[in-house]
Amino acid sequence: MxxxxxxxxxxxxxxxxxxxxxxxxxxxxxGEQITMVCVLKGAAILAMDLARxxxxxxxxxxxxxxxxxxxxxxxxxxxxxxxxSTDIKGKNVLVVEDIxxxxxxxxxxxxxxxxxxxxSLKLCSLLDKPERRKFxxxxxxxxxxxxxxxxxxxxxxxxxxxxNLPFIGVLNIEK
Ligand code: IMP
Ligand code: MG
Numbered sequence: 001m002x003x004x005x006x007x008x009x010x011x012x013x014x015x016x017x018x019x020x021x022x023x024x025x026x027x028x029x030x031g032e033q034i035t036m037v038c039v040l041k042g043a044a045i046l047a048m049d050l051a052r053x054x055x056x057x058x059x060x061x062x063x064x065x066x067x068x069x070x071x072x073x074x075x076x077x078x079x080x081x082x083x084x085s086t087d088i089k090g091k092n093v094l095v096v097e098d099i100x101x102x103x104x105x106x107x108x109x110x111x112x113x114x115x116x117x118x119x120s121l122k123l124c125s126l127l128d129k130p131e132r133r134k135f136x137x138x139x140x141x142x143x144x145x146x147x148x149x150x151x152x153x154x155x156x157x158x159x160x161x162x163x164n165l166p167f168i169g170v171l172n173i174e175k
Pocket of ligand 1: 042
């Protein structure tokens with residue numbers, strides 16, 4: 001099987017959009033401290049790039065979920081593999097995710113976090129595939145809407161590969 005990549009969103013466009021998102025986020029939290037919940041592993045690059053652009057203090061935490069298992073098919077259920085270690089009660093929480101596809105993963109995570117009574121809970125996602133939505137999830141801050149293609153790069157993987165590419169690419173697998 002041969003894997004080929006075509007550029008969907010070039011590096012400079014990703015960088016510019018992340019800076020814009022940081023501006024929107026800074027304004028929306030009115031200078032108050034943010035507890036950033038980065039969804040591992042895909043959102044790690046976005047979260048760290050965003051954090052450096054935010055003007056207020058940012059507390060970091062990380063959650064790891066599973067919904068896709070080393071492939072392009074959703075398994076249909078979500079589990080917390082690694083939970084956050086912060087007590088988020090009364091805090092301004094910003095979940096940072098790489099992509100919203102069916103919405104199943106974020107529907108599950110936002111529900112779980114909401115039960116812990118944060119002061120506010122917002123979602124930032126780099127990418128959104130609205131055509132694929134099955135659960136009613138909408139990002140408060142969204143980088144790009146993309147068509148229904150499997151994408152990699154800037155944190156996103158295919159079987160743990162391609163995360164470190166600085167651009168977003170469409171992956172084609174020729175059999
Ligand atoms: P959802 O639960 O269907 O919304 O799927 C969201 C998760 O699936 C994301 O956090 C990604 O890890 C993964 N995912 C969905 N689409 C893609 C893609 O095009 N490339 C890489 N990972 C994807
Ligand atoms: Mg993910």
